[in-house]
Amino acid sequence: MITIRDPQVSDEDEWRRLWSGYNAFYEAQIPEAVTSATWRRMLDPTSAVVGRLAVLETAIVGFTVSVVHACTWTVDPICYLEDLFVDPNRRGRGVGRLLIQDLIELSKARGWARLYWHTQATNPARRLYDDFTTADDFVRYRLFLDRS
Numbered sequence: 001m002i003t004i005r006d007p008q009v010s011d012e013d014e015w016r017r018l019w020s021g022y023n024a025f026y027e028a029q030i031p032e033a034v035t036s037a038t039w040r041r042m043l044d045p046t047s048a049v050v051g052r053l054a055v056l057e058t059a060i061v062g063f064t065v066s067v068v069h070a071c072t073w074t075v076d077p078i079c080y081l082e083d084l085f086v087d088p089n090r091r092g093r094g095v096g097r098l099l100i101q102d103l104i105e106l107s108k109a110r111g112w113a114r115l116y117w118h119t120q121a122t123n124p125a126r127r128l129y130d131d132f133t134t135a136d137d138f139v140r141y142r143l144f145l146d147r148s
Helices: 009-025 032-043 095-110 126-132
Strands: 002-005 049-056 059-069 078-086
Touching: 002 095, 009 032, 009 049, 009 059, 009 078, 032 049, 049 095, 059 095, 078 095, 095 126
Parallel strands: none
Antiparallel strands: 002 049, 049 059, 059 078
């Protein structure tokens, strides 16, 4: 039985293991300071960052990290699902689906107007995402700012 729950302080090592796998999948190099800040934000109930963990027996097998924010097209806040990852050894068991369903239920319970996410065009998880909604035709632009 897989349960979805909020992270607890004692989950950090297992979450970091999965976080490392997630970043390896996207070939991303996330500085330790950012990883630590993300973990702290997930534990902080006043933070806009919302973390959820998928637990099978006692093992953490997946996670989501989302950001809840104001929107100019709605009165109620919306939820951006920024990160979703399932342990490669646990894929194909419905963990990803449960994580998304959990965010849908959380969104409804907390009065968020929308849940949205993006992914790489070649991500095999798109088969799952297409079960929930269709991809739109928006194109993402990213501008990295030098803070020096």
